[in-house]
Amino acid sequence: MLDLRKPAGFFFLLLGLMLAGAGLLRPDLRGAAVLLDINLNLYFGIFCICFGGVFLWLSRKA
């Protein structure tokens, strides 16, 4: 049976890389978000990379 931690881990890792990459390349990207005053893409991207990494580590541990 497929271990869900693997696809979940890869998904969040990939999502994190996309967001963190956007955060690094375009730190001033805000769009219509007038109340946003931080680089949300970068911070959330790093969080997703860590989150995905934990899932992948748990799946390898199992």
Place this chain on the structure above:
Amino acid sequence: MTLTLTLLDYSILVTYFLFVLGIGWFLRKSVSSSSDFLTSGHSLPLWITSLAFLAANMGALEMIGMCGSGAKYGMLTSHFYWIGAIPAMLFVGVFMMPFYYGSKARSVPEYLKLRFDEKTRGFNAITFAVMTIFSSGISMYALGILLQGIFGWSFTFSVCASAAIVLAYTYLGGLNSAIYNEVLQFFLIVAGFSPLTILAVKKAGGWQGITHTLGPKMTQSWGHMAHASDNAMGVELIGLFMGLGFVLSFGYWCTNYLVVQRAMAARNMTDARNTPIVGAFPKMLIPFVVILPGIAAVALGQMNLGFAIPLKPAGGPDYDKVLFTLIQHFYSPGMLGVGLTALIASFMSGMAGNVTAFNTVWTYDIYQSYIRKDAPDSHYLWVGRMATIFGVTLSIGAAYLATQFNNMMDFLQLIFGFVNAPLFATFLLGMFWKRATGHAAFTGLVSGTCAAGVTYCLTLAEGKGGYIAHLWEFKTSMAQNFWVAIFAFWVCFLVTIVVSYFTCPKPVEELAGLVYGVRKVEIEPSVWYKRPAVLATAAALACIALNFVFF
């Protein structure tokens, strides 16, 4: 109000859909029997079943609706979780799951057949099947309207595209695929909306700032519940406890096969019992993800920051659009894609959950029971797959039917009162009173359902109901729904008891494992921290503590 997506946002959306379809594709190899396809073959670990138990209920109507309710009612909305979900989840895990799992019933209607008789099973199977199709269809309708209004996508494209994706992964991998994707969707929903909560609350000055700006009526959950006229919900304590906390809540969490099916997919009895109990822990924290942003939005609207609660064209606040307004003001391109994907994921988890519950009830409780018995298992596997296609198609039809009415979502809430409320009375008596008979259960169910209809037709709320007479007017539709459920429950309960005394019960030996006190259900021993009673006590104490914190 429209939101503009960039290439990055669409890339995130497409990536998610590829993973969802990929999971379905990989899981198709694990399906070789109808049991694998329809019930997961009782093979899933606890962490998956508990999160799926939670996620199956977390549809986008809840995300959008709870955020809007937070803006309208404040912390009173938390009652839907801390009173309207947690106690029932603990109850089903501790007291009812031994009978569901131990009876080896493949579905909730099948339990009714084992405990009572075929006609009781048939009535529940049909009403449940209709309810799941409406639920799934209304989710599709709401998704179509949402995407049409926010992004300018065509209604037909939105409905058909989402239906096609749900059909693809549920057809391939069956219940396993639906459950796996529900768990992925749970993490995405929490991850997608948590930043919004943190940013909105921080911008509004933290919880202290919000309390200072809005006052106690919006930030306390119990302070104004003594009288219906004191709070915006129009509900008093009796209606809250009996309607939401007991009848509707227990009726949903204890008897709705959509969620019970996830617990029954567990590997063993202990995991099955612990599924709703472990799920209760994250459930009681969900208000901070979905309700708090709505409350923060009201505070932001009073702070001259260029933020305002959106208005309807005819005037008055449009609380259903609060979540989108927050997303528009706080999410840049990239996170916008995450938020949109989380929203679509929550719609799809609701659709897939209803479709997988429908195909199981259709295959085992309707087709195998009444149309073709004793066919080889491969035939029922094929029927299960065809029922998936059939269910999705009917749901699309229900979505288009919903476009003809302007109050389908209220209608859905009412259906829950008609179906789940009397059903809970039947289960309560069936599981805990061996004198309850099959004729009584059927009569009670029909009577309770009729009582729900009569109550609705004799009362009025916000211009709805009162088709026979206007004996009472409720302040809100919510209060009316609570009392419809209360009457449905008590009529079913009393009729079942009375008719039981005039009809013959099953012999006691046929009730073994189906009723409390008739031969103890075998429960495997477990270490103390895995015992359902211990976990349930911890969850109950945590929930009570939250109520005190926000009293």
